[in-house]
Amino acid sequence: MEDRSKLLNENNQPVGSPTSCQDVDMNSITQKVANTSLDPAQEANWGGDDAKSNVDDEKTTSAEHLNESDGPQGTGAVSLGEDGEPKKKKKKKKKSKSKRQRGLNKPTGFEEYYVDPPVTPQEHEEELDLYDKSRPFAERIETAIQRYRARRKLDSERANLFDKYMSYGGVDSGPKMFGGNDMRSLGEQDSAAIAAATATNFVASDKTTDDAKFVVDFDGCLKGFLSSWLPQCFDIATEKQARSYTAVIRNFLNYLLYHDVCPEYVSQIHAARLTCDIGERQLWDVSQAAAWLPGDFNTACSTLFGGYYENIYAGDQEWARGLDLKMGMSKEQARKVLKAGLAANGTDEMIQKFKTQAAKSEIKSINVTNLGLEVVELSPAEKDVKELYTSLSDLWPLGKIRLREWHNPANPPEDLTDEERLALTSSTTTTTTPPREFVLFLEDIVLEKCFVGMKFDATIRELSFGIEHLDTITGVYCSFYDILPNELMMGWREHVYLEPREKMNQEAGEEKEEEGEGEDGNGSEIGNAVPHLDNDDEDDEDAPINGTAGFEKSTTTTRHGEIYGGEGTEFIEERDFDEI
Numbered sequence: 043m044e045d046r047s048k049l050l051n052e053n054n055q056p057v058g059s060p061t062s063c064q065d066v067d068m069n070s071i072t073q074k075v076a077n078t079s080l081d082p083a084q085e086a087n088w089g090g091d092d093a094k095s096n097v098d099d100e101k102t103t104s105a106e107h108l109n110e111s112d113g114p115q116g117t118g119a120v121s122l123g124e125d126g127e128p129k130k131k132k133k134k135k136k137k138s139k140s141k142r143q144r145g146l147n148k149p150t151g152f153e154e155y156y157v158d159p160p161v162t163p164q165e166h167e168e169e170l171d172l173y174d175k176s177r178p179f180a181e182r183i184e185t186a187i188q189r190y191r192a193r194r195k196l197d198s199e200r201a202n203l204f205d206k207y208m209s210y211g212g213v214d215s216g217p218k219m220f221g222g223n224d225m226r227s228l229g230e231q232d233s234a235a236i237a238a239a240t241a242t243n244f245v246a247s248d249k250t251t252d253d254a255k256f257v258v259d260f261d262g263c264l265k266g267f268l269s270s271w272l273p274q275c276f277d278i279a280t281e282k283q284a285r286s287y288t289a290v291i292r293n294f295l296n297y298l299l300y301h302d303v304c305p306e307y308v309s310q311i312h313a314a315r316l317t318c319d320i321g322e323r324q325l326w327d328v329s330q331a332a333a334w335l336p337g338d339f340n341t342a343c344s345t346l347f348g349g350y351y352e353n354i355y356a357g358d359q360e361w362a363r364g365l366d367l368k369m370g371m372s373k374e375q376a377r378k379v380l381k382a383g384l385a386a387n388g389t390d391e392m393i394q395k396f397k398t399q400a401a402k403s404e405i406k407s408i409n410v411t412n413l414g415l416e417v418v419e420l421s422p423a424e425k426d427v428k429e430l431y432t433s434l435s436d437l438w439p440l441g442k443i444r445l446r447e448w449h450n451p452a453n454p455p456e457d458l459t460d461e462e463r464l465a466l467t468s469s470t471t472t473t474t475t476p477p478r479e480f481v482l483f484l485e486d487i488v489l490e491k492c493f494v495g496m497k498f499d500a501t502i503r504e505l506s507f508g509i510e511h512l513d514t515i516t517g518v519y520c521s522f523y524d525i526l527p528n529e530l531m532m533g534w535r536e537h538v539y540l541e542p543r544e545k546m547n548q549e550a551g552e553e554k555e556e557e558g559e560g561e562d563g564n565g566s567e568i569g570n571a572v573p574h575l576d577n578d579d580e581d582d583e584d585a586p587i588n589g590t591a592g593f594e595k596s597t598t599t600t601r602h603g604e605i606y607g608g609e610g611t612e613f614i615e616e617r618d619f620d621e622i
Contacts, residue, residue: 266524337512392509420493438485450517
């Protein structure tokens with residue numbers, strides 16, 4: 043037997059072993075243990091049959107452990123830092139997906155030169171069935187709207203505009219009432235039935251009956267929407283916005299033509315597309331004109347002679363120093379603009395009257411008219427007028443605009459007496475009175491924003507020295523401006539039937555009797571009997587719904603349901619309801 047004393051040193055430690063844990067090379071020891079470890083099959087012999095059954099599990103867990111370790115090449119060794127502590131794993135930064143991967147660069151279907159892809163034979167056969175003339179128009183348009191929305195990428199702004207356009211045209215948005223579907227029932231139906239069941243835009247049944255007052259008019263509906271409803275609901279701050287609004291509607295109309303949804307209304311759809319082209323230009327011009335009108339010359343006349351802008355300007359106030367206030371015009375600037383306009387475009391008679399009345403301070407407004415106007419002719423400044431304004435760098439050359447009286451269909455009819463109405467009726471049957479016309483001064487920069495056919499509501503003042511000017515502008519409209527009854531139907535819902543008051547009172551009384559029988563057995567609740575305050579008329583329309591007044595100590599209610607101070611309150615004030 044080998045002498046074990048030779049294997050120990052004087053400290054009773056193995057020869058060649060380190061004296062402290064700090065001298066131990068953990069990596070080398072771990073590597074040796076890994077190299078000298080027994081095969082799992084051999085170790086299984088130590089534990090019998092139970093251990094053999096766990097050989098495969100131990101192989102997989104040991105492999106996973108080695109692969110997940112921080113050591114190099116999955117050896118299981120732990121990497122240490124400079125301070126001797128294990129290194130922490132570095133978290134991998136998540137790379138953000140590009141716009142292409144997120145689908146932001148996918149075509150929306152509203153690009154300038156976008157066209158629908160060619161229709162396959164299968165799709166053609168399917169659309170022949172979906173849009174067959176034998177199907178009602180309401181069913182076909184519902185299907186077309188549903189399929190159109192599925193093939194277009196509508197952002198929030200486009201979707202809002204499209205829904206407003208559909209609602210204005212009588213097509214409701216939202217799920218159908220009592221139209222619940224499940225995948226099992228949809229799988230047994232054909233494509234036409236599935237499209238009708240899953241449609242979110244639908245035509246209500248009251249619009250498709252024989253006695254319905256709705257007619258199909260693509261062009262008329264679009265004219266009313268673009269000229270009247272759209273400017274109220276959407277901001278037109280840039281020309282790009284105006285183009286985007288009409289582009290959505292034009293895209294939908296093109297889809298109807300391309301897929302032959304309603305061939306009986308093709309002429310109306312073509313007319314509506316032309317209205318889109320006209321509206322694209324006029325919407326932006328109307329927005330610009332509304333900001334520039336009534337122009338510097340008309341503002342000057344209004345400021346000097348008691349018009350709307352007389353006391354609007356606040357730039358000469360102490361609190362407004364340093365502020366860029368563009369509302370109104372100062373008196374000095376107004377006089378300069380007025381004199382330059384009269385010198386450039388005024389007649390000799392007009393200038394002479396102005397000088398005479400101005401010297402005596404007799405200039406005043408002799409007539410004020412509120413009316414609608416339509417642009418008939420635009421006349422920019424002539425060459426000699428432009429030469430006169432060259433020395434006035436801060437003023438625009440003054441041109442002329444010819445206007446014709448126009449009645450706004452949105453305004454109520456004129457209130458006339460029976461005699462005036464009879465005289466007007468008799469005069470219209472014999473001779474037609476032509477509408478009045480006005481020739482007003484307007485700057486060239488403002489004339490560029492106007493167009494023939496533009497309509498607006500305005501106030502015209504006539505001055506004592508023979509000049510007429512625009513005082514205020516309350517609305518500017520497109521040339522195809524129209525008001526439809528559709529606007530009155532926006533947001534309208536069916537009336538809800540309410541139970542008659544007598545029936546509700548009877549049901550409430552029966553419930554009250556049932557509650558009383560459960561507590562006292564005699565049909566009344568002890569300590570809570572309600573006094574009868576001389577209410578002999580049980581069918582009084584002013585009586586409370588439940589037939590009795592719900593008295594509480596904190597609030598006082600009379601037999602008429604009135605709050606404290608009504609009839610019968612003296613009696614209620616003096617009584618303690620717990621004692622009744």
